[in-house]
Amino acid sequence: CALPISNPKLLSPTPMTEPIIFTGGLAATNAYLIDLRGHLLAIDAPEGFLDFLKKKKIKPDSLLLTHGHWDHMQGAAEVVQATGAVCHAHVADRLLLENPRVMSDFMAEDLNLAPVAVTDWIRPGKPLAALGLEAEVRHVPGHCPGSVLFYFAAAGVAFVGDALFNGGVGRTDLPGGDYAELERSIRTQIYTLPDDTVVYPGHGPATTVGDEKSLNPFVRG
8 A cells, every 4th residue: 555645744945854763663673764855765664664654644765774684674575565665775685685584593583574675785886876975875784794874964964773872882693793893884984974973773862973982882982
């Protein structure tokens, strides 16, 4: 079933509205909705996200996946099908997204995940389709091979998935995880952003680059 047209209250001539945050699923995973000059972006799709979109009468134009782990893509297939959103994800997580049963060993339970129809596979050096230069994609592996962050310089915000949290970092004990690689990603790809950049993680509250460089007990700047 198709969703209604985008909520006109979200549309704005400014570079970006404040994110609308939805938290859902067994892992309390954050999804975000932002308006980039009338182009509505959804970032990640946990369980229950489509019902939230229907309730709010929001139809995103694009779905950006920070990585392929089950809790971030559980609702992605139905969101793409219902909205026609262009789905973007890093090619290193292609197996997880096209054959999510490979994650059964570390899922919370048998969730019968549906494969995601990714429209645009993110590759090194390839610009993000449809968003021009307003979104910078940085590869931040270590938690997951295809982990990426989406940085919007004009708004001073970054959506980092499970690479970095408020006072924490992503786990690295799952297949494809590597702590040394994650630490390197955080130092070279996240801590090189301006200190006042607001960091929106995949779980928990927002933080800033400067606060994490100073206070994060796992990776100090």
